[in-house]
Amino acid sequence: MSSLIISPSILSADFATLADECKRIVELGADWLHIDVMDGHFVPNLTIGAPVVQSLRKHSKAFFDCHLMVTNPQQWIKDFAKAGADMFTFHLEAIVDPQQLSSSQAHPAVVEAAQQVRAAGMKAGVALKPDTLAELLLPYLQQGLLDMVLVLTVQPGFGGQMFMAEAVQKCAVLRQQFPQLLIEVDGGITAETAVAAAEAGANVFVAGSAIFGAAEPAQVMQQMRQAYAAAARQPAAVPA
Numbered sequence: 075m076s077s078l079i080i081s082p083s084i085l086s087a088d089f090a091t092l093a094d095e096c097k098r099i100v101e102l103g104a105d106w107l108h109i110d111v112m113d114g115h116f117v118p119n120l121t122i123g124a125p126v127v128q129s130l131r132k133h134s135k136a137f138f139d140c141h142l143m144v145t146n147p148q149q150w151i152k153d154f155a156k157a158g159a160d161m162f163t164f165h166l167e168a169i170v171d172p173q174q175l176s177s178s179q180a181h182p183a184v185v186e187a188a189q190q191v192r193a194a195g196m197k198a199g200v201a202l203k204p205d206t207l208a209e210l211l212l213p214y215l216q217q218g219l220l221d222m223v224l225v226l227t228v229q230p231g232f233g234g235q236m237f238m239a240e241a242v243q244k245c246a247v248l249r250q251q252f253p254q255l256l257i258e259v260d261g262g263i264t265a266e267t268a269v270a271a272a273e274a275g276a277n278v279f280v281a282g283s284a285i286f287g288a289a290e291p292a293q294v295m296q297q298m299r300q301a302y303a304a305a306a307r308q309p310a311a312v313p314a
């Protein structure tokens with residue numbers, strides 16, 4: 075099993091001191107920075123866009139793990155690439171109604187979006203809302219079109235929600251077939267809920283309130299590494 079990647083969500087950081095918050099959390103042991111982009115349409119909340127990513131890039135060399143909770147994500151691929159994003163994760167539901175998708179045939183619009191992300195020089199991720207089946211991603215994963223799957227363990231839109239334990243079963247479905255895939259869980263992840271996520275096969279943990287809201291964020295991240303190591307039965311390791 076791969077090493078754990080911890081990607082604190084800056085949604086729970088102090089936006090007025092974002093560059094300092096990013097620097098601090100990386101120095102305390104974060105591997106990536108998770109950047110939640112919301113458009114007030116795909117989800118009922120508004121956050122930030124490519125200009126903020128571009129500004130942050132001047133202050134940080136960290137891996138920018140951008141989660142686009144927006145309608146028409148293709149519209150922003152070039153802007154995010156130019157701004158310095160490393161991972162561009164779009165929602166499957168933002169491209170096609172999942173009712174029109176099958177687990178045996180790739181939909182051209184999803185293929186095209188993933189290809190556009192990679193052509194722009196970023197890694198391609200696809201996010202699933204809690205009600206969307208993991209099996210719908212099999213055609214794209216079998217073709218090697220995706221670098222990461224983000225499994226939402228809350229309804230997207232807000233930090234600080236309760237972890238939906240049943241959603242992590244999707245990680246197990248994917249892990250069984252794709253041992254090397256980056257499988258990210260996002261929503262209500264704490265040192266405690268990380269156990270179920272790790273046991274199901276997730277290897278990228280997003281946590282906003284549990285890390286930025288903690289008095290000792292380094293300690294929380296260390297507890298997450300211990301939970302992961304116990305689940306994976308391997309020593310905790312910080313990815314290079």
Ligand SMILES: O=C(CO)[C@H](O)[C@H](O)COP(=O)(O)O
Binds near residue numbers: 083086108110260261
């Ligand atoms: O994508 C998100 C919300 O849509 C956030 O990344 C997520 O909810 C993290 O926040 P928390 O750890 O506080 O649940």
